[in-house]
Amino acid sequence: MSLVLDKIDISLNCQRLLNNICCRVEGGEVLSVLGPSGCGKSSLLNLICGTLPANFEYSGQIILEDVVLNHLPPHKRQVGLQFQDHLLFPHMTVGENLAFALPGGYRKAERRERVEQALVDCGMSGFSGQNPSMLSGGQKARISLMRTLLSEPKALLLDEPFSRLDTTLRNSFRHFVFQQVQSRRIPALMVTHDEQDIPDKGGVIRLN
The missing domain is CATH 3.40.50.300 (P-loop containing nucleotide triphosphate hydrolases)
Structure with missing residues (x-):
């Protein structure tokens, strides 16, 4: 590629x-x-x-x-674009922010698995239900990047x-x-x- x-x-x-x-x-x-x-x-x-x-x-x-x-x-x-601002949706949980980026076509179970794997990849397993406002700056940055990457x-x-x-x-x-x-x-x-x-x-x- x-x-x-x-x-x-x-x-x-x-x-x-x-x-x-x-x-x-x-x-x-x-x-x-x-x-x-x-x-x-x-x-x-x-x-x-x-x-x-x-x-x-x-x-x-x-x-x-x-x-x-x-x-x-x-x-x-x-093409995925990662901005300097994290731009996480405040009305969504961390997991919902990540799932939002996934392309259509994945079944519900597959979507959940991919979100959980993304959290593992960025060292934030267990954060799916968190509100983005509760995250540190570094954590927001990681979730923002993983959301961009989940768009494939x-x-x-x-x-x-x-x-x-x-x-x-x-x-x-x-x-x-x-x-x-x-x-x-x-x-x-x-x-x-x-x-x-x-x-x-x-x-x-x-x-x-």
């Missing part, structure tokens, strides 16, 4: 934001896009997801598992995923995220402004 960006240009009001972005991210790898605010990092994620506003212009191809995504609607792209994406986009965490939580959650990407063998593209977020031996695209 791989994510390919082929000669991506993005412009707004005739001003070039990104120029000739070319990369290939294999399953299990994390490619970091590093740059300051306003350099076009979020626009790149929006383009891959299919949510780039109509007033932007772009060229080039986005290819996921040999399928060109350019003209597919967002819900058919099979073929690629994972990470939008400043560690920026809201303190140093200790940041280090442990960073390790957890990269471990999940590697174990699931999905390609991941992460945008960040912090050099410390970049995984060891991971590829980097530097933007100005």
